[in-house]
Amino acid sequence: MFGKLATYTWLLALPVAVFAKCPGSASLVHAKCELTAEFQNSCADVHEEVLARMNGANGWADPHNGGSYSVISSTDTTVDGTRLTGNKKYTDKFELTFAESSNGCTxxxxxxxxxxxxxxxxxxxxxxxxxxxxxxxxCTKVKHDLQYTITTGSCMSHDQSQCVVTAAEKVARWSRTQLIPFLGRSDESCPAVHTQDNFDLDSYVSGKWFIHQQQPTKYLPKEQNFCVYAEYTKMAKKSLLGFTVQVHNYAQEADGTPHDSGKNICAMPDSSKDPAKLNVGPCFLPPVSGVTTGPYWILAYNAEEGYALVSGGQPTIKTPDGCKTGSGVNGSGLWIFSRKQERDEDLLNKVRAIAKAQGFDLSVLNDVDQTNCGSSIVL
Known part of the structure; x- marks a missing residue:
């Protein structure tokens, strides 16, 4: 896939806002999320609402898989706490700080x-x-229906649709992920896609790729559809974990907030011996297909015309207009690459036709804005 750009940004320090001190963790490798919320409400109201929910006032229940909160300490300007996951297996720690601002509360x-x-x-x-x-x-309020805007910093992922899950949605998700696969019908109507014949990896990684259309995924949401590009470099020799390609991904939000993978993402051939099928994941974790790495398949590549069609593996979800991959971390995504940053509608339509011929639902593709990106990323 296009490299799990947002998924591993917890390794990066993006100076877009001032974030709270993190509570720390005993584990060297762990997930975390920093955020800053600008409220139109007073800090007293925000503080009161936070504590009311943590204490389960008026029967409030955590809508994210039924977790439970505990207050470690609280002052007028801070709240330190923990959240135990709904399955009672994991406890996360968090710290919140409150500061009055000209518009309300930060x-x-x-x-x-x-x-x-x-x-x-x-x-x-x-x-x-x-x-x-x-x-x-x-969400369900307890005392105050707050108004805010949120900025995230170093954050594994920040998909709000995962935070509030209704009972009906839980049933629907269970049906999609458990019942339908159990019945053996999840991909019965999705044709097997085929990769590029005679694929030349050396040629493919020889230049920068600009993404002009892409499917939203958990690690690359629609909000980051600006100035997206990818670069690949073959390593002189395999890494200790077996990776052979260094991956560099970059994207921006509308306000210019950058998301840069740095040198944290790598790729390696998958077990099929098809040179157009790679597995992509964090360079520092042992590669486990479907867990720490996910499929990256080059379905079409033309060096002379400068285009590529890339999928996060075999599409398995049937839609009224074809088939699509998932939208999570592994086994997700569809991308149209071009060597040129300037949009070429004829080329784009040609690659879309290739994707359609392979059975993809093209409605999942959203445009990427490659204008006003600055000279630093233009070839």
């Missing part, structure tokens, strides 16, 4: 897992978000 927060973890499915984000989210976001 809350800076940080939540950290206390055990080895890489993929937290937005849990550390939800640990904080669910303590103040408003009714417009599907």
């Amino acid at each position: 809350v800076s927060g940080c939540s950290e897992s206390q055990v080895f973890s890489v993929l937290d499915m937005s849990t550390n984000y939800c640990n904080q978000y669910n303590l103040f989210c408003n009714t417009a976001g599907g």
Whole structure:
């Protein structure tokens, strides 16, 4: 896939806001999430709402898989606490600080897992978000329906749809992920896709790729569809964990907030011996297919015309308009690459036709804005 760009940004320090001091963790490798929320409400109201939810006032219940909160300490300007997951297996720690601002109140927060973890499915984000989210976001208020804007910093993932899950949605998700696969019908109508014949990896990694359309995923949400590019470099020799390609991904949000993977993502051939099928994941974790790495398949590549079609593996989800991959971390995503940053509609339509011929639902693809990106990323 296009490299789990957002999933591993907890390794990076993106100076977009002032974030709270993190509570720390005994595990060297662990997930965390920093956020800052600017409220139109007073700090007294925000503080009161947070504590009311943590204490379960008026029957409030955690909408993220039924976790339970505990207050470690609280002052007028801080709240330190823990959240035990709904399955009673994991406890995360978090700290929130409250500061009056000209518009109301600024809350800076940080939540950290206390055990080895890489993929937290937005849990550390939800640990904080669910303590103040408003009714417009599907949350239940206790005392105050707060108004806010959120900025995330170093954060594993921040998918708000994972934070508030209704009973009906839980049943629907269980049906999609457990019942349908059990009945053997999850991919019965999805044709097997095929990769590029005679694929030349050396040629493919020889230049920068600009992404012009892509499917939203958990680690690359639609909000980051600006100035997206990818670079690949073959390593002189295999890493100790068996990786052979260094991956560098970059994206921006509309306001210019960068998301840069640095040198933390790597790739390696998968077990099929098809040179157009790679597995991608964090360079520092042992590669386990479907757990720490996910499929990255080059379905079409033309060096002369400068395009590529990339999928996060075999699409398995049937839709009215074709098939699609998932939207999570592994086994997700669809991308249209071009060597040129300038948009070429004819080329784009040609690659879309290739994807359609392979059975993909093209409605999952969203445009990437490659304008106003600055000279630093233009070839």
